[in-house]
Amino acid sequence: MGRKFFVGGNWKCNGTTEEVKKIVTTLNEAEVPSEDVVDVLFLAEVVVSPPFVFLPFVKSLLRSDFQVAAQNCWVRKGGAFTGEISAEMLVNLGVPWVILGHSERRALLNETNEFVGDKVACALSQGIKVIACVGETLEQRESGSTVAVVAAQTKAIADKVSNWAHIVLAYEPVWAIGTGKVATPAQAQEVHLELRKWLHDNAGAEVAASTRIIYGGSVNGANCKELAAQPDVDGFLVGGASLKPEFIDIIKAATVKKNV
Ligand code: PGA
Numbered sequence: 001m002g003r004k005f006f007v008g009g010n011w012k013c014n015g016t017t018e019e020v021k022k023i024v025t026t027l028n029e030a031e032v033p034s035e036d037v038v039d040v041l042f043l044a045e046v047v048v049s050p051p052f053v054f055l056p057f058v059k060s061l062l063r064s065d066f067q068v069a070a071q072n073c074w075v076r077k078g079g080a081f082t083g084e085i086s087a088e089m090l091v092n093l094g095v096p097w098v099i100l101g102h103s104e105r106r107a108l109l110n111e112t113n114e115f116v117g118d119k120v121a122c123a124l125s126q127g128i129k130v131i132a133c134v135g136e137t138l139e140q141r142e143s144g145s146t147v148a149v150v151a152a153q154t155k156a157i158a159d160k161v162s163n164w165a166h167i168v169l170a171y172e173p174v175w176a177i178g179t180g181k182v183a184t185p186a187q188a189q190e191v192h193l194e195l196r197k198w199l200h201d202n203a204g205a206e207v208a209a210s211t212r213i214i215y216g217g218s219v220n221g222a223n224c225k226e227l228a229a230q231p232d233v234d235g236f237l238v239g240g241a242s243l244k245p246e247f248i249d250i251i252k253a254a255t256v257k258k259n260v
Contacts, residue, residue, distance in 0.1 A: 005254035006235035009242030044254040069097030087126035113156035121160035138175035176217025192232035221246035228253040
């Protein structure tokens with residue numbers, strides 16, 4: 001079953017109105033110099049994730065073939081939860097995607113595996129599609145527990161969810177995020193394959209074959225093609241480079257899949 005290449009841009013806590021306008025202009029003006037490139041942009045599903053406060057603004061300016069994602073949402077229905085944003089509010093604003101379980105939230109805001117699983121279930125129940133992030137720390141990698149860590153994170157989601165059709169799984173090794181230290185294509189492929197096996201054994205062959213597993217962690221215009229050539233790498237979640245024009249080059253890495 002074909003898996004459409006997926007490229008997410010996680011803008012994190014960055015941007016002013018002016019800067020956001022500039023990024024969107026760059027995306028909207030991404031050159032389409034030949035028939036081939038039209039094809040490339042068609043090959044990839046592109047979702048950018050600005051901070052909450054810019055979501056309606058970005059959505060109103062952004063080209064219609066790209067979509068937006070929130071960077072988080074609340075774990076249940078709205079109410080007396082100061083500072084939180086509910087999935088219903090995202091639906092109300094026409095925001096189709098949300099990133100959940102990002103390692104920065106797991107580490108800095110103490111989001112547990114179970115809490116992330118509950119959030120994924122809540123967002124899906126409201127019809128929001130989810131980019132669910134998993135990944136090990138350097139310490140966990142060095143102690144040989146990478147696969148156990150990402151399997152436990154994925155299990156906590158699987159425990160709450162039966163339908164994977166609207167989930168993209170993002171493998172983001174914590175040691176590669178924002179560090180410039182990208183996983184090698186072999187390291188990425190190894191974990192992606194393990195995650196696909198995990199899905200096969202625990203969610204079924206069809207889920208394993210159709211779920212996009214994307215890589216995140218210091219992806220840039222220079223390293224994206226080699227990573228995209230790996231059979232189980234179905235796209236990227238991009239932080240720093242998603243704020244720059246090279247994000248377009250990363251989207252174009254989708255062409256690599258044409259020959260796979
Ligand atoms: P990075 O971030 O590309 O800046 O390493 C990736 C992410 O956190 O999603």
